[in-house]
Amino acid sequence: MKIALVQLAVSATKADNLNRATQLVSRAAKEGAKLVSLPECFNSPYGTSYFPEYAEKIPGASFDSLSSMAKENQVYLIGGSFPEEDNGKLFNTCCVFNPKGEMIAKHRKIHLFDIDVPGKIRFQESETLSPGNSFTTFDTPYCKVGVGICYDIRFPELAQVYAKLNCKLLVYPGAFNMTTGPAHWELLQRGRALDNQLYVATVSPARDTGAKYVAWGHSTVVNPWGEVIATTEHQETILYADIDPAYVEEVREQIPTRKQKRDDMYTLDWKKS
Numbered sequence: 690m691k692i693a694l695v696q697l698a699v700s701a702t703k704a705d706n707l708n709r710a711t712q713l714v715s716r717a718a719k720e721g722a723k724l725v726s727l728p729e730c731f732n733s734p735y736g737t738s739y740f741p742e743y744a745e746k747i748p749g750a751s752f753d754s755l756s757s758m759a760k761e762n763q764v765y766l767i768g769g770s771f772p773e774e775d776n777g778k779l780f781n782t783c784c785v786f787n788p789k790g791e792m793i794a795k796h797r798k799i800h801l802f803d804i805d806v807p808g809k810i811r812f813q814e815s816e817t818l819s820p821g822n823s824f825t826t827f828d829t830p831y832c833k834v835g836v837g838i839c840y841d842i843r844f845p846e847l848a849q850v851y852a853k854l855n856c857k858l859l860v861y862p863g864a865f866n867m868t869t870g871p872a873h874w875e876l877l878q879r880g881r882a883l884d885n886q887l888y889v890a891t892v893s894p895a896r897d898t899g900a901k902y903v904a905w906g907h908s909t910v911v912n913p914w915g916e917v918i919a920t921t922e923h924q925e926t927i928l929y930a931d932i933d934p935a936y937v938e939e940v941r942e943q944i945p946t947r948k949q950k951r952d953d954m955y956t957l958d959w960k961k962s
C-alpha cells in the first residue's frame with residue numbers, strides 16, 4: 690500500500706488551508722497513494738487561543754471538504770485534525786474517511802499536550818480542550834490502521850493496545866516543536882515501531898517561523914525493524930512510502946517477542962473497547 694503524508698503549510702486562513710489540502714490530496718492520489726494523511730491542526734494555526742475561534746461541528750464545513758477529497762480521489766483519508774466543538778466542549782479531532790467519502794473513524798486526542806519546559810516551551814492544551822476517551826482503528830484492504838494524535842505517541846500503552854488489536858500501521862498526525870522535535874520526534878516513532886513491530890507514520894504541518902508555535906516538520910515513516918524508510922525536512926511537501934503488511938509478519942517471526950511476553954508476570958490491561 691502506497692501511503693502519502695501531506696506536510697501542509699498551514700496558514701491562519703482556513704479557506705486557503707482547505708484549498709491547499711484539496712490540491713495536495715489530489716496530487717498524492719495521482720501519484721498512486723491509496724491512503725493519504727493530513728497533519729495535526731491542518732486547517733488552523735496550532736495554539737490554545739486559536740482552538741475556540743477555528744472550532745467546527747462534525748459534520749461541518751471542514752468535515753464536508755475532507756469527505757469530498759476522499760471520494761473524488763478514491764483514497765482512504767486521515768483528515769489530520771481540527772478543533773471540534775461538541776456540546777460546549779472542544780476536542781482535537783481526526784476524522785477518517787473511506788474512498789466513498791464516508792467517515793469510518795473519529796479520534797479525539799486522548800492525551801492532552803500539557804508541558805512546561807522552563808525557558809523553552811510551556812503549552813497547556815487543557816486550557817481549552819477536553820480529552821477523547823476512545824481507541825481508534827479502521828480497516829483497509831491492506832491492513833488495520835491505528836490512529837493517535839501527536840502527544841498520544843508518547844504513551845507506549847496506546848500503541849501496544851493497537852498492536853494487540855492487530856494494527857500493522859499506526860498514523861500520528863502531529864506537530865512537535867523546535868524543542869521537543871529534535872530531541873524526541875524520531876526517537877518516539879522508532880520506539881513505537883520497534884516495540885510493536887509495525888509501521889509508524891507521523892505527519893507534521895510544514896514549519897512557519899512566523900507562527901506563535903513553530904512546528905518541527907520532519908514527517909516520517911518507520912518500518913517494523915525500526916528503520917526510517919522515508920523522511921523530509923520542514924517545508925511543504927508530500928512524503929510517500931510503501932507499507933508491506935507481509936514484512937510485519939516476517940519481522941514478527943524472526944524476533945518473536947509477541948509470543949515471548951511473560952503474561953505470567955505482567956499484562957497489558959485496557960478498559961475501553
Ligand SMILES: NC(=O)CC(=O)C(=O)O
Pocket residue numbers: 802838839840841843863864865866869870
Ligand atoms: N504537540 C503535541 O501534542 C506534542 C508535542 O509537541 C510533544 O510531545 O513534544
